[in-house]
Amino acid sequence: MKKLINAVENVLTEQLQGMAAAHPELNISLDPKYITRVGAPFAGKVAIISGGGSGHEPLHGGFVGHGMLTAACPGEVFTSPTPDQMYEAAKAVASDAGVLFIVKNYTGDVLNFETAAEMVHSEGIKVQNVIVDDDVAVKDSLYTAGRRGVGTTVILEKVVGAAAEEGYGLDACADLARKVNSYGRSMGMALTSCIVPAAGKPTFTLAEDEVEIGIGIHGEPGQYREKLRPADAIVETLALEILDDGAYKRTLREWDRENATWVERDVIDEPFKAGDSVIALVNSMGGTPVSELYAVYRKLAELCEARDITIARKLVGPYITSLEMQGFSITLVKADAEILKFWDAPVSTPALRWGV
C-alpha cells in the first residue's frame, strides 16, 4: 500500500483536521464526527444533512456550505456513519423548519439514518429521510437491497440545498429531493481497484487488461468484467444502459411524523425520452484524470444528441469518488424549470462554487 498516511487509525481524523484548517467557514466536530456550516442553525430554513462512508470526497463534506448542505456526517472509510453523529449534527444545525436527511441507498446507511431520524424526532425536531437510488447497474429491487445511491446524490444535494436556501419547507424540500432522485440515473465502471487504508490491500483485483462494468462506489461488484475496449465503446455501453433503462419500480420508506412510524410508498422512475433536457455529470472515481473525462463527455454528448436529449448543464470532474480507483461514472438527471433554477442558484462550498 502506497498512500499519504501517517497512521491508518488516524486517517479520518487527520483529514477532518485538515479540512477544518483549510476551511474556516466550516465547523468540524471530531467526537462524534460531523461537519457543519458556520452560523447554523439558520432561522426558518430547513437543514439539509447528508452523510455516508468516507472515501468519496468531495462528497459529502466538500458540499457543506451556502446553497448546499448544512451538515455532513462522515463514517469510517466505506462504512456508514452512526446515528449519534447524525443526531448530534441535526441538533447542532436544526431550525424550527426541520431537518432533511439525504441517504444513499446502502443497507447500512439506510438503517443508521432511520435510527437517527427516530432519535431526532423524539427530540421534537421535524425530520424526513429521502433515499437516493439511481445506479442502473442494479437491475431489480425484489432480490437485492435495490439500486445503490451514486452520482445523482451530488445533483440532488445542490438542487435541494438551493431550495432550502430559498425557504422551501421540509415537505417541499423532500418532494423536490424525491423528484430529482426519480429523474436521475447513473452507471459507473472501474479500470482499477482501490485500497481501503484499514484493509491495506485492494478491495478486488482486475487483470491488467480487464475492466469492471457497473461497479458501485465501494467497489461492489458490477454487472460483468470484460477486456478493456476503446473509450467510445465503454461510454456507449454505460450511456445506453442509462438512456434505455425502463421504468424502475421499488418501495421506499418515509417517516410519518404524525404517527411516528415508517410508511412505505411505491415509486416508479419513468425512462428518458426524446425532447428531455438533462443535467449531466461525468465523474471520476478518483484516479482517472480530467483529460479522460472530457473524452467521455465528447462521446456522451454525441449519444445524447442522437437521441434528441439536450444536455442543459454539465459537471465534469471528481465529485463522488472511490478513493484512488481509476474509472468513471455517468449521471443524467432530467431537468425541468424548477430543477434548473436551483441548479443555477449560487453555491459556495469547498467543492462547488458559483454565482457568489
Next chain:
Amino acid sequence: MSDVITKAQVITWLENCAALLETQKAYLTELDAAIGDGDHGLNMARGFGKVKEKLPSMADASIGSILNTSGMALISSVGGASGPLYGTFFMRASTAVQARQELEPMDLVKLMEQGIEGVVQRGRAEVGEKTMLDALIPALNALKSQLEAGAGLSDALDACVAAAEAGVRSTIPLVAKKGRASYLGERSVGHQDPGATSATLILGLLRDVVKGSGVS
C-alpha cells in the same frame, strides 16, 4: 444446575463477546470480504469493545439497563448494517426484561423474541435471505420448543446453539437478498453469511457462560 441466568453471568457473557469478537475479527472480516465489503469483523470488534468499556459502570444496574446500554453502545460505534441491527436487538431485548436482576428460562425466550422482532422491523428481512436471521430465528425456535417440552435451560441452550450453527451452515447455498451481499446475486452462493456467523458466536458464548456456572 439452577435454571436462572444471573446478572453476573450476563456481564461475563458480554465481556466474553468482546474478547471473542476481537480474536475472530479476521475470520469475520474474511467472510465479509467474500460477499460484502470486508468490515464485519472490524465493526463487531469495535462495537463490543465499546460495550466492554461500559460494563464496569453497570455493576449495580438491572439486566434490562445493561442490555439497553449495550445496545446504545453498539448503535453508536458499529456502523454498517449490523450496527443498527445488533443495537436494536439489544435495546428491544432490554424492554423484555426491564428491571430484572436474574432471568428465568422463559425470560430468555421473551428477550430473544423481542430482539429478533426489532431486527426484522428494522431490516425487513426474512429467513432464507442470507442474513443473521437465518441463525437467530431457528435458534429462538429451538430454545422455545425445548423449554416448552420441559427441557432444562442447559439442554435448551445446547439445542439453541446447535440450531444457530445449522442455520449458519444453511446460509452457504443461499442467494443473498438483503444487504451488500445481495448485489452479488448468484455469486453469493457458496459463502457463509458473516452476520449469521457472529450471531452464532454470541449465542455460543451465552450457552458457555450459563453451563460453566451450573452443576451439570
